[in-house]
Amino acid sequence: MFVIYSFLYFLAAALLLPFEYAKRPVALRKRWLKEKLGFIDLLPVTRQDSTLLWIHAVSMGEVISATPFIREIRKRYPAIRIIVSTITDTGQKVARERVADIADVVYLPFDLGFILKRVVGTIKPDAFITIETELWPNIFRICSQKRIPVLVMNGRLSDKSFKGYKRIRFFIKGVLQSVDMFGMQDETYAERIEDLGVERTRITVTGNFKFDTRPQNKLPEWSELLRGQVILAGSTHEGEEEIIVSVAARLGREIPGLTLILAPRHPERFAVVEERIRASSLPCIRSSEMTRWSAAKRREIVKNQEAGGSNLFSGTSVVILDSVGELASLYGICDVAVIGGSFIEHGGHNPLEPAFWGKPILCGPHMENFPFIGDFYREGAARESDTEGLYDHLKDLIQSPERRKAMGEKAKALHHKKAGAVDRAIAVLECHVKLSLPLSHKEPFS
Known part of the structure; x- marks a missing residue:
């Protein structure tokens, strides 16, 4: 053979x-x-x-x-x-x-x-x-x-x-x-x-080595421009971005200044994802573009925000994370983490990076690649949602700092316990x- x-x-x-x-x-x-x-x-x-x-x-x-x-x-x-x-x-x-x-x-x-x-x-x-x-x-x-x-x-x-x-x-x-x-x-x-x-x-x-992984605490400079609530959807696949963007747009009509950071799993899909988001009429920008901004431009944006603006754009904005190696650290500044690869039959991606930072975690029904996720559900450190329930779960967590904090603390404790x-x-x-x-x-x- x-x-x-x-x-x-x-x-x-x-x-x-x-x-x-x-x-x-x-x-x-x-x-x-x-x-x-x-x-x-x-x-x-x-x-x-x-x-x-x-x-x-x-x-x-x-x-x-x-x-x-x-x-x-x-x-x-x-x-x-x-x-x-x-x-x-x-x-x-x-x-x-x-x-x-x-x-x-x-x-x-x-x-x-x-x-x-x-x-x-x-x-x-x-x-x-x-x-x-x-x-x-x-x-x-x-x-x-x-x-x-x-x-x-x-x-x-x-x-x-x-x-x-x-x-x-x-x-x-x-x-x-x-x-x-x-x-x-x-x-x-x-x-x-x-x-x-x-x-x-x-x-x-x-x-699992992932429980011993310590994400680099090095944020990109553009992250200082984020204001308001931040949802981070990490390692998304074809068929997931449309659902998550649609939910974020709906939430944005009720929660001013909301930002969705969208991190497609495969770099070759960045352009397609960007095109689809722009077609939905939501303001959209790539992280690599913001990385090229000068310090003067960033100061100007901050000044405008302080004068009354609460976000990069008016209304809900979407940042496409098209930089390799920044996802793990960016989980540290989000309010809710959504795990990509779990709303389609892919088996999900790593939920431990947001857990390390003590962030509430939302997963789809397909997390077969991570059997330990059951422990997170049982401990109240993560929630499972189908596509229909994603809006309600995100709205509940975005509007409840107490529930976000409680879930995040449980996630962090479980992460530490399994090291x-x-x-x-x-x-x-x-x-x-x-x-x-x-x-x-x-x-x-x-």
Whole structure:
């Protein structure tokens, strides 16, 4: 089956390569192609007595989740060498912003044996760690053959992935056999991995890194221009923006100065979302445009607001967040958070960022990707709403500071209660890799 997988993967990679290359920003193309083909330039490192960890996080969300894990490893073992690989450009950008001071950041090479044998043979990692159950058959197989531990950390297995893997159980079981240990987010995910044929002795529950994530407290300068109540709808998808914008427009007729910050999940949809909002006649602006405003212009807007205006525009305004990496910190200034991906059958997105800031959370009926959300509902830290009830829930919370505060405090307390996954994951790592070599025997990253 590995031969068939490799053949099909090779065909797909060859067919898609020109398109993938062309869609990259010009400045990234050369490095992307070079690293995808396995030609990775790393800073010089003394490999004798030096521990090197290769940590793979596919995209922005996984990088953000893995950041506290990566930084804590480096904090405890200052001389260790870390390579972080991603698939997406947004993952690269966020990784370079968050961990490039302590790790080499590269694109994951194509999952082809003839490429990976050279890469693994050159890098000689002491462990390959994949975040959130990203399965790469050839790199797992090659590392296993070379007796390099393969670890899954912050593991999860969504309903959709689980059903898909069960259909190819005969193949996936062989891939999973190459993994030395699965550190899963919760017992549900652990049971799913076991059901796919993994022995329970290779499965442990470590918790969710997202509970240990501390969003950067760095707000964009334009955020100081926001006045009145703020609703933040994060990581929205096709079919959700129209609903949320319609509800915000309706609320704005009753609540003057309301601002909706809308953060589409996929950057390629920014223009379409903007066009649709403008067609609804609501004032709309991109965050990137405000970022380019001069300090003088911002002062002028503030002056006009103080003279009687309460918002960026008259009436309800919509800000399209088209900047990568700002969503988590902006949850800190909103009054209510709406979780995207939950009003369609997508499974929802991360509700823990608003929980960290102590904000009330509204979710749609589809939060299957986050089983722990049930704890938030039971504790009164979040509410579930369908599209018909969204207006009533938002109106109730916007008009009730007491209820917003109570929900937010419960969300923050629950977030704090569930922390500790990073410590447990590092304990698992220490059982499989020798990390504690003396600092004098190492050459630290610089």
